[in-house]
Amino acid sequence: xxxxxxxxxxHHWLVRLTHWGxxxxxxxxxxxxxxxxxxxARFGNRxxxxxxxPFNGTQFPAWGRLGGWLAGALNWHFALAWPLVIFGIxxxxxxxxxxxxxxxxxRPRDLPGAIAMQAYYLRLSREHPPQGKHNPLQKLAYxxxxxxxxxxxxxxxxxxxxxxxxxxxxxxxGFQAARYWHFWAVWIFIGFTLVHVALVLLVDPHSLxxxxxxxxxxRFPSP
Amino acid sequence: xxxREKTQGTPLTPGGDRRAFLKLAAAAGPxxxxxxxxxxxGNALRPRLVDVGRLNDWVGEHxxxxxxxxARTYGAADRSPALPSYFISAxxxxxxxxxxxxxxxxGLVAHPLELSAADLLAMPRTSYTVKHHCVExxxxxxxxxxxxxxxxxxxxxxxxxxxxxxFVSFDAGYSNxxxxxxxxxxQTILAYGMNDHPLPAEHGAPVRVYSPVxxxxxxxxxxxxxxxxxxxxGGYWEDQGYPWFGGL
Numbered sequence: 438x439x440x441x442x443x444x445x446x447x448h449h450w451l452v453r454l455t456h457w458g459x460x461x462x463x464x465x466x467x468x469x470x471x472x473x474x475x476x477x478a479r480f481g482n483r484x485x486x487x488x489x490x491p492f493n494g495t496q497f498p499a500w501g502r503l504g505g506w507l508a509g510a511l512n513w514h515f516a517l518a519w520p521l522v523i524f525g526i527x528x529x530x531x532x533x534x535x536x537x538x539x540x541x542x543x544r545p546r547d548l549p550g551a552i553a554m555q556a557y558y559l560r561l562s563r564e565h566p567p568q569g570k571h572n573p574l575q576k577l578a579y580x581x582x583x584x585x586x587x588x589x590x591x592x593x594x595x596x597x598x599x600x601x602x603x604x605x606x607x608x609x610x611g612f613q614a615a616r617y618w619h620f621w622a623v624w625i626f627i628g629f630t631l632v633h634v635a636l637v638l639l640v641d642p643h644s645l646x647x648x649x650x651x652x653x654x655x656r657f658p659s660p
Numbered sequence: 661x662x663x664r665e666k667t668q669g670t671p672l673t674p675g676g677d678r679r680a681f682l683k684l685a686a687a688a689g690p691x692x693x694x695x696x697x698x699x700x701x702g703n704a705l706r707p708r709l710v711d712v713g714r715l716n717d718w719v720g721e722h723x724x725x726x727x728x729x730x731a732r733t734y735g736a737a738d739r740s741p742a743l744p745s746y747f748i749s750a751x752x753x754x755x756x757x758x759x760x761x762x763x764x765x766x767g768l769v770a771h772p773l774e775l776s777a778a779d780l781l782a783m784p785r786t787s788y789t790v791k792h793h794c795v796e797x798x799x800x801x802x803x804x805x806x807x808x809x810x811x812x813x814x815x816x817x818x819x820x821x822x823x824x825x826x827f828v829s830f831d832a833g834y835s836n837x838x839x840x841x842x843x844x845x846x847q848t849i850l851a852y853g854m855n856d857h858p859l860p861a862e863h864g865a866p867v868r869v870y871s872p873v874x875x876x877x878x879x880x881x882x883x884x885x886x887x888x889x890x891x892x893x894g895g896y897w898e899d900q901g902y903p904w905f906g907g908l
Binding site: 477482483503504505507508597598600601616 | 699700701706708709710712713716724725726729731732740741742743744791793794795796797798799800801872873897900901902903907908
């Protein structure tokens, strides 16, 4: 049939480490966050107007919570924040230092390619458009998720120190609004992860091996 | 445990890279396990989390605290309709003889003090309307007035070794240890009034600690003494695992 696909080294160990480290840290952050949420399961000052949310008064199932009670959950949350931020900074430093940000960051010139990819996914065109390491839609998704990570960290600090970092808290619309955005980031992370895993399995399962071992032998060979 | 880890990833295997999936399962297993059943870390991990908490206290005290940054103040019209009141005793703690109440100021000080309510009223007075932040996540706006802790410090003259204050309450042994810098913040007061009225019993009468730079559980109600120490005093909630610094 065809010649065997080339084996290429795709992911630096730092990328793999920070990827899986972030998976673990973020899972713990979300689970402890859902436990913290239970203590005041709404958004707004006492006796004041509430921000719209379908989760007012919701208690999330025990299997999705970490920490046992508020203090335990806070300790998990403030401990896991360290590896999460360290992995994030290490990854960004790698992107900048290696120049790999060029293959990952979505830029305006990626727009036509993104539309072509969308057409393929909507089955409007049969051929998978040619791509490098990441296609333009992937770039858009990865750029978006990095932004969401930054938003989560910044809203987290806005809640953690609303007096010392009052400018940051004000930037998000105040303490309760910062809690609100911090909380909504969780559902976007979960939604992203579901789609991300589905696409890996459906479109390019070999990329999973690449994210574990670093080596890739799939349909889009590019180091 | 290992059974759970194994069942995490394998059913998803699409026939391609089975080994990679087993590796993924090995990574996802502990995460799923950690998230399971409201687990708190157990006896092995809980002390390590407390260690990180100490580090976070240090960061809070030394990197994320400004002695001069003031909390935003509001107008009386912004006050929340109500501020929840918590205490440890089964009933609202009250004094049998309010006239006999004294605030004891002792420990590592040059001049130990015994101050009556009238003594506090005669001292400098600070009042403000600020946002109260509870560790649970709620917030509410209220007005407070009282004596700045810095005015007490000026009178009692802490010794150079004094680094902390232990605020003690008559509510079932409740107490809070504070770093001296947060206590000296211009908005940290011994409040004897709330929303233009004398402090209500449910909010800590006759006198409570108030400050917009600390979470609510650090704001000792029903105050009876403040002791200056060289070693870090714990506190009612702090000893049970809540962050010691509790800064905002």
